[in-house]
Amino acid sequence: MQHDVLIIGAGLAGMRAAYEANAQGANVALITKVYPVRSHSNAAQGGINAALTDRGDAWEDHAFETVKGSDYLGDQDSITILSQDAGPEIIALENMGVIFSRNEDGRLGTRRFGGQKKARTFFVSDFTGQAILHVLFEQILKTNIPTYNEWFVTSLVVKDGQCYGVVAMEMETGNVQFIQAKSVIIAAGGLGRVYEPSTNALICTGDGMGLAYQAGAPLMDMEMVQYHPTTLKANGLLISEAVRGEGGHLYNSKGERFMEKYAPNMLELASRDVVSRSEQTEINEGRGINGCVYLDCRHLGEKFIKERLSQVWEEAHTFSNVDMTKEPLPIRPGMHYQMGGVKTDNDGRCWDISGAGWGGIKGLFAAGEAACVSVHGGNRLGANSLLDTVVYGKRSGQAASAFARETSLQDIPSSIISKDEDMIKSLLSRKDNKDSVAAIRLEMGTTMNDHLAVFRDQKGMETALAKIRSLRERWKEVPIRSKGRIFNTTLINAMELGFMLDCAETIIVGALFRKESRGAHVRLDFRDRDDENWLKHTLIYKQPGAAPTVDTLAVRMTQWEPKPRVY
Numbered sequence: 258m259q260h261d262v263l264i265i266g267a268g269l270a271g272m273r274a275a276y277e278a279n280a281q282g283a284n285v286a287l288i289t290k291v292y293p294v295r296s297h298s299n300a301a302q303g304g305i306n307a308a309l310t311d312r313g314d315a316w317e318d319h320a321f322e323t324v325k326g327s328d329y330l331g332d333q334d335s336i337t338i339l340s341q342d343a344g345p346e347i348i349a350l351e352n353m354g355v356i357f358s359r360n361e362d363g364r365l366g367t368r369r370f371g372g373q374k375k376a377r378t379f380f381v382s383d384f385t386g387q388a389i390l391h392v393l394f395e396q397i398l399k400t401n402i403p404t405y406n407e408w409f410v411t412s413l414v415v416k417d418g419q420c421y422g423v424v425a426m427e428m429e430t431g432n433v434q435f436i437q438a439k440s441v442i443i444a445a446g447g448l449g450r451v452y453e454p455s456t457n458a459l460i461c462t463g464d465g466m467g468l469a470y471q472a473g474a475p476l477m478d479m480e481m482v483q484y485h486p487t488t489l490k491a492n493g494l495l496i497s498e499a500v501r502g503e504g505g506h507l508y509n510s511k512g513e514r515f516m517e518k519y520a521p522n523m524l525e526l527a528s529r530d531v532v533s534r535s536e537q538t539e540i541n542e543g544r545g546i547n548g549c550v551y552l553d554c555r556h557l558g559e560k561f562i563k564e565r566l567s568q569v570w571e572e573a574h575t576f577s578n579v580d581m582t583k584e585p586l587p588i589r590p591g592m593h594y595q596m597g598g599v600k601t602d603n604d605g606r607c608w609d610i611s612g613a614g615w616g617g618i619k620g621l622f623a624a625g626e627a628a629c630v631s632v633h634g635g636n637r638l639g640a641n642s643l644l645d646t647v648v649y650g651k652r653s654g655q656a657a658s659a660f661a662r663e664t665s666l667q668d669i670p671s672s673i674i675s676k677d678e679d680m681i682k683s684l685l686s687r688k689d690n691k692d693s694v695a696a697i698r699l700e701m702g703t704t705m706n707d708h709l710a711v712f713r714d715q716k717g718m719e720t721a722l723a724k725i726r727s728l729r730e731r732w733k734e735v736p737i738r739s740k741g742r743i744f745n746t747t748l749i750n751a752m753e754l755g756f757m758l759d760c761a762e763t764i765i766v767g768a769l770f771r772k773e774s775r776g777a778h779v780r781l782d783f784r785d786r787d788d789e790n791w792l793k794h795t796l797i798y799k800q801p802g803a804a805p806t807v808d809t810l811a812v813r814m815t816q817w818e819p820k821p822r823v824y
């Protein structure tokens with residue numbers, strides 16, 4: 258079990274990185290806790306952005322709208338790379354076999370997404386993520402890249418500030434193994450389930466961020482948590498932005514199209530933070546409908562809805578008993594995406610070669626939702642995340658294979674696994690105290706949703722921090738009643754919960770630290786954006802046995818000066 262490049266996660270970011278590292282001649286492997294095509298990337302519906310010049314679009318416009326969407330917190334050189342590489346990346350995916358939906362004239366079709374003036378979102382009906390994920394998986398199979406399927410990574414192996422592989426548990430047997438690598442890429446996805454409810458799959462538990470944080474790498478801008486404007490009340494399921502992109506409207510209980518008031522130009526297609534805040538304001542001020550507002554697309558017609566939004570129609574019908582061709586759908590803002598993550602540079606490196614002084618771990622890389630490059634800053638534009646996974650997945654695959662070429666494997670004793678082995682044994686040997694992993698997880702999720710949602714304030718966040726810290730104490734004693742080692746899902750859930758509590762704490766610590774409102778982070782006690790003092794990233798470091806420490810890092814600006822953000 259020795260590789261040049263080992264990639265944790267086989268979603269879009271991980272597979273794109275693997276494909277690239279393999280093309281560079283590296284011996285690469287993927288390790289994933291679920292079968293690759295079950296990764297959350299599979300759930301992406303709406304699409305992937307790119308400004309193609311032959312459509313009269315320009316990367317500068319895409320970049321500017323991303324910068325503005327980020328509320329000027331995104332690093333502008335990174336955003337430039339994202340928007341410049343987008344076109345070639347879409348064409349590369351098309352050439353691999355992604356059957357993008359077409360226009361009437363037979364060319365690749367686009368739809369309009371929030372925060373953007375042009376229709377530059379490429380899509381495959383409303384299952385874009387699934388289509389791309391399956392095509393990339395075909396490439397992985399075709400090139401014989403080995404995958405450790407249903408293996409759970411429990412820790413990174415770090416010696417003298419450098420990462421040399423991972424310790425992981427094979428779920429089928431419960432055996433703990435050391436897998437050695439010269440470069441390790443964290444592509445382990447988001448942390449959605451730190452909140453309850455969330456649009457994210459149950460497996461989105463922030464393991465990658467937790468692994469890096471535990472090993473000593475900084476997490477950046479963790480307070481920036483995106484609430485998506487359209488989720489189902491009953492279970493938090495996502496209703497894609499594609500519905501508004503294709504022309505859906507939002508109404509309050511008085512039948513007013515309330516976005517006219519908040520974003521007179523872009524209306525429902527203002528950026529997500531703006532729309533979510535507007536909806537929540539309507540609900541809080543008594544113009545909601547049972548804690549929701551209405552999403553109406555009846556005027557688009559049955560044929561159009563069933564053709565372009567078939568999955569959405571089915572979701573609304575199955576889970577809300579609403580036929581979107583005949584009735585408006587009640588929706589509300591819900592937790593969707595983490596803009597922050599493991600701090601990286603533009604090549605996915607999690608260590609500082611620039612001299613800016615943020616530290617990090619050599620040989621460690623990150624990409625996709627687990628990483629913070631940062632291209633999304635305070636608020637991500639719809640359809641920029643799939644783009645981020647492939648553009649920065651590819652770059653990290655390149656850089657990781659180059660790093661591996663200059664690195665030799667270290668002599669690491671196999672006893673390195675004993676810490677994780679002991680941890681698992683101690684988890685399994687705890688006395689029953691009537692508590693459960695599920696109970697702690699639910700309390701954590703509702704606490705975060707109560708106090709770190711669309712609107713925040715000091716008191717609420719302090720309450721949440723105290724609660725999360727008390728939940729951590731309970732987690733240290735939580736019993737696992739099923740004692741077997743073979744596919745013990747409660748055991749896995751308990752380890753995931755440890756990562757989630759780390760993520761929750763860093764979100765709150767970052768949010769308490771940032772004393773302004775920017776992007777998705779809106780504090781009722783600091784209503785305004787404060788560029789003078791807060792046009793900077795937050796970095797959070799773990800301190801063994803003590804509270805985490807927070808530092809800041811300048812935002813890299815190129816050509817776009819901060820302006821008031823109006824839509």
Ligand SMILES: Cc1cc2nc3c(=O)[nH]c(=O)nc-3n(C[C@H](O)[C@H](O)[C@H](O)COP(=O)(O)OP(=O)(O)OC[C@H]3O[C@@H](n4cnc5c(N)ncnc54)[C@H](O)[C@@H]3O)c2cc1C
Nearest residue numbers: 266267268269270290298303304410446625626640642643
């Ligand atoms: C419902 C939904 C719809 C979305 N729609 C869009 C959209 O239309 N457009 C857009 O741009 N973005 C969209 N997003 C966001 C986007 O899909 C995600 O941000 C992106 O797909 C994340 O990809 P990833 O490769 O980083 O991670 P994922 O696809 O989540 O993959 C994570 C991988 O890490 C592995 N892993 C995690 N922890 C461990 C561990 N401890 N050990 C081993 N393996 C581990 C998992 O097994 C998995 O393979 C959507 C998100 C959701 C939830």
